[in-house]
Amino acid sequence: MAEFLAHYNYWAAIVLAMIGLFAVIARGNLIKKLIGLSLFQTAVFLLFITIGKITGATAPIVGAGFTLYSNPLPHVLILTAIVVSVSTLAVGLALTVAIRRAYGSTEEDEIQHKDRVPERE
């Protein structure tokens, strides 16, 4: 039983990732899709940080009186990934604003409908 429950942090990361995946597939609103994308990204961060955690360890800052430190490498990777995720979010939101200016909508089906039925001018 204890062995079965030893993976709950991984499961939480998977649940969060699936909430994000659902939003990206099911929601037609472009901003909602980006919210789903950032949920998925933070879920991946959670997976990495969970791998780096050691029970009873302390933060990886070397100091007297501590011998056991959590793994610093996932932290380094995720620091970079957080910055990259904000960059992708910014570009995605800028694309949404540009699409809204061109099509007058942020709903996927309305945008596709306008592409299929060109306005007569």
Place this chain on the structure above:
Amino acid sequence: MDRKEGRRAIEIYINIVLLFFLVATGLAAVLLRNLLASAMLLGIYGLLMAALWVVLDAVDVAFTEAAVGAGITTVLMLLAIALTERHEKRPSRPPYLALLAALVTGGALVYATGGMPAFGDAAAPAHRHVAPEYIARALDETGVPNVVTAVLASYRGFDTLGEVTVIFTAGMGVLLLIGVGARRRKEGGGS
């Protein structure tokens, strides 16, 4: 139960409570139709995530998540919503297929965690490779007691340069999409 064990038990409780809050705010952010409320919930989600990073010993990540994940992300979201629409329209058909895809993928991933080492296991393969070397040598070689900073700025400095390149590219992209480039196209083309 001695003091050390008690501290570990409290850590696990805080961890689990935070995970429940995270799932609840994440779910609410996706299910709400009001985009403004969704953006605010995403900010709360980022702050909860930062708290969880502290529990999981990733203090540097916690700083960054609180500043970037909870701060800048929320500001960007609010700006985008101010420039577009506040409300999301109802989808025309129920999202059964998306639900199925998420459940199947999630089930496969949960099944795969059976092959992962247990949470917090000090003997896991991830902790036996280069990480002990970094922890043992970082203070002598770089003079920085914080191993994360030592790896980020010294050992893997080139990666951080790449990260700065990503930020620069993203900034240029945003400027071209809705800033200078878009205005010039409107003035020149007319269509």
